[in-house]
Amino acid sequence: MTPEQWVEPVRGVGLVWARSLDGVIGADGGMPWHVPEDLAHFRHVTGTATVVMGRRTWDSLPERFRPLPGRRNVVLTRDASWSADGAEVVHDLATALDTDEPVWVIGGGQVYEAAVPFADRVSETVIDTEVAGDTVAPTLDDAWALVDEGPWQTSRTGVRYRFVEWRRRS
Numbered sequence: 001m002t003p004e005q006w007v008e009p010v011r012g013v014g015l016v017w018a019r020s021l022d023g024v025i026g027a028d029g030g031m032p033w034h035v036p037e038d039l040a041h042f043r044h045v046t047g048t049a050t051v052v053m054g055r056r057t058w059d060s061l062p063e064r065f066r067p068l069p070g071r072r073n074v075v076l077t078r079d080a081s082w083s084a085d086g087a088e089v090v091h092d093l094a095t096a097l098d099t100d101e102p103v104w105v106i107g108g109g110q111v112y113e114a115a116v117p118f119a120d121r122v123s124e125t126v127i128d129t130e131v132a133g134d135t136v137a138p139t140l141d142d143a144w145a146l147v148d149e150g151p152w153q154t155s156r157t158g159v160r161y162r163f164v165e166w167r168r169r170s
């Protein structure tokens with residue numbers, strides 16, 4: 001596939017996740033691996049864009065890392081009384097994604113699943129492990145094309161990982 005076959009971002013909604021070989025993204029409210037290089041990659045990918053996350057993902061962030069600095073932190077919840085310092089609370093996905101600014105949806109499973117139809121790119125880190133978990137990444141169907149597959153690398157924690165990029169086909 002050539003770049004001109006990619007759909008250019010309409011509103012620039014991307015999804016970014018790290019998953020195991022079998023698609024697990026979370027276990028017991030956290031991520032079942034430690035790959036600091038992926039966290040650095042996440043910071044690089046999201047840059048200064050708006051980040052949209054579910055309330056459970058907000059809860060999963062260590063307090064010292066939230067809100068994620070330098071970015072609008074939009075948190076989805078159905079709880080009208082929920083609030084947190086640094087979180088911009090939104091009660092439906094359409095409102096969360098309704099911006100002309102670039103948006104990265106950063107999890108978790110529920111919110112990725114709901115946001116896939118609105119996204120035009122996925123930045124995926126594949127972790128070379130099979131782990132038990134309770135939350136999985138959405139399956140990307142034929143509407144998606146793999147446009148970049150980086151080499152396997154080894155984390156300083158010993159875990160192998162690779163960065164992969166998907167785009168929505170035209």
Ligand SMILES: NC(=O)c1ccc[n+]([C@@H]2O[C@H](COP(=O)([O-])OP(=O)(O)OC[C@H]3O[C@@H](n4cnc5c(N)ncnc54)[C@H](OP(=O)(O)O)[C@@H]3O)[C@@H](O)[C@H]2O)c1
Nearest residue numbers: 017018026029030054055056057077078107108109110111
């Ligand atoms: N590996 C990765 O890249 C990655 C990234 C992020 C998260 N994670 C992991 O994923 C897990 C969390 O994922 P999850 O699926 O349990 O939860 P989640 O998607 O982070 O959050 C779910 C919550 O978001 C709110 N919500 C979801 N859809 C909504 C909608 N359409 N409108 C309004 N509010 C909505 C609800 O909050 P209320 O209950 O408050 O109403 C819901 O309970 C954790 O284990 C986390 O570590 C992994």
